[in-house]
Amino acid sequence: MTNLPEHFVLGYVPRLVFQPIQLGNPLKFQVNRDVLSEAVSFAVRLLPQRTSTPILGGILIEADANALRLSVFDHEVSAQAEIVAKVETSGRALVSGRLLSDIASKLPNAPVEFNLDGSKVHVTCGSTKFALAIMDVAAYPTLPEIPVISGSVAGETFATAVHQVAIAAMKDDVQPIYSAVQIETTGSEISLLATDKYRMALCELPWKSNAGAEGQSVLVPARTLIEVAKTFANQGEIAVSIINNDERQMIAFQANNRSVTALLIKGNYPPIKSMFPTELANYTVVSKADLLESTRRVMLVVQRDNALKYTFGETSIELESMGNETAQASENIAAELTGEDTVLALKPQYLIDGLAGVHTEFVKIGFTRNADNPNKPSPVLITSHGAKDKADNYRYLLQPNLLVLR
Numbered sequence: 001m002t003n004l005p006e007h008f009v010l011g012y013v014p015r016l017v018f019q020p021i022q023l024g025n026p027l028k029f030q031v032n033r034d035v036l037s038e039a040v041s042f043a044v045r046l047l048p049q050r051t052s053t054p055i056l057g058g059i060l061i062e063a064d065a066n067a068l069r070l071s072v073f074d075h076e077v078s079a080q081a082e083i084v085a086k087v088e089t090s091g092r093a094l095v096s097g098r099l100l101s102d103i104a105s106k107l108p109n110a111p112v113e114f115n116l117d118g119s120k121v122h123v124t125c126g127s128t129k130f131a132l133a134i135m136d137v138a139a140y141p142t143l144p145e146i147p148v149i150s151g152s153v154a155g156e157t158f159a160t161a162v163h164q165v166a167i168a169a170m171k172d173d174v175q176p177i178y179s180a181v182q183i184e185t186t187g188s189e190i191s192l193l194a195t196d197k198y199r200m201a202l203c204e205l206p207w208k209s210n211a212g213a214e215g216q217s218v219l220v221p222a223r224t225l226i227e228v229a230k231t232f233a234n235q236g237e238i239a240v241s242i243i244n245n246d247e248r249q250m251i252a253f254q255a256n257n258r259s260v261t262a263l264l265i266k267g268n269y270p271p272i273k274s275m276f277p278t279e280l281a282n283y284t285v286v287s288k289a290d291l292l293e294s295t296r297r298v299m300l301v302v303q304r305d306n307a308l309k310y311t312f313g314e315t316s317i318e319l320e321s322m323g324n325e326t327a328q329a330s331e332n333i334a335a336e337l338t339g340e341d342t343v344l345a346l347k348p349q350y351l352i353d354g355l356a357g358v359h360t361e362f363v364k365i366g367f368t369r370n371a372d373n374p375n376k377p378s379p380v381l382i383t384s385h386g387a388k389d390k391a392d393n394y395r396y397l398l399q400p401n402l403l404v405l406r
Contacts, residue, residue: 027091027116059097159233164357168201169222280366282339354396
């Protein structure tokens with residue numbers, strides 16, 4: 001295990017500690033417009049489009065000393081950002097999150113002043129003035145405490161992995177475990193895995209485990225992870241806290257005075273990681289750009305959810321449309337095959353999603369075989385090709401459709 005930097009020691013939350021606030025004081029402070037807008041936008045992005053009560057759509061504003069904290073929490077996901085402000089009077093107020101975000105993004109280029117007066121928060125920026133109704137702070141849920149830090153991961157690498165993997169998760173919550181990304185940690189590695197039962201995506205990354213932290217396997221909502229990736233991509237190291245016991249099930253991400261927490265999804269994820277093959281004798285290598293462009297052209301005549309027919313030959317790949325009597329299309333692109341010719345029907349959008357996760361000029365498409373039933377279509381494995389200076393840590397497994405020959 002690796003000891004973390006000093007600012008990632010057990011239980012320490014960088015600069016997110018506030019002194020007790022005198023609730024009776026009228027809130028008053030001044031803040032930079034761009035800093036405010038960016039912080040409010042970050043917090044509000046984590047709010048759901050619809051909430052069970054209006055108060056859960058609010059953003060909690062807390063000012064103390066020379067710092068301002070903006071928080072949202074809907075009982076499932078929370079986000080907090082601390083920014084510098086000139087605080088004249090400490091206090092706190094709760095206003096509509098999305099409304100404040102819209103206002104902050106449209107303000108003129110001037111310092112922004114906030115002043116709580118009675119039942120309104122007055123926002124002044126140059127000659128622009130807004131008066132926002134406040135909600136009952138006492139009725140707002142208590143924000144969750146962040147657990148002990150489990151380890152850390154490079155922000156840019158983690159964000160890339162999230163975008164590669166989350167695409168394979170279900171887009172609805174009909175089966176909650178499949179709308180999640182499974183995160184597993186060991187002493188030196190963190191892996192992200194997702195599936196919607198038609199395709200699977202896996203990415204494995206270096207992980208700095210905190211001394212004494214145990215390995216974990218948890219399910220995190222894919223939509224939350226995507227927002228975390230957008231926020232923390234350029235924030236350096238991300239501190240990750242995971243707690244998963246009978247009392248609490250939560251994950252937290254922290255970097256540069258920002259934090260996000262999310263409840264874990266309960267359930268048993270299927271043991272699908274073992275389905276990814278380590279080596280394949282039958283595969284083709286093709287230009288990623290050529291395959292993407294050809295697929296997008298041929299799929300123009302394909303009806304919704306229909307597959308394309310891909311014939312993988314010795315020196316080329318032939319793409320053919322299927323299932324449309326009014327229009328047809330086909331195209332050939334250069335490729336280099338190792339092993340036997342293979343014919344498969346693949347959903348074009350699922351193939352495009354898998355190719356999007358490959359960051360090399362050429363892509364390797366491997367063909368698996370079902371030993372018990374050789375005639376049954378078996379998954380194809382999509383990986384990068386030719387990246388000698390990069391770890392080949394992304395894999396995408398796609399199940400073909402049953403090919404109906406005419």
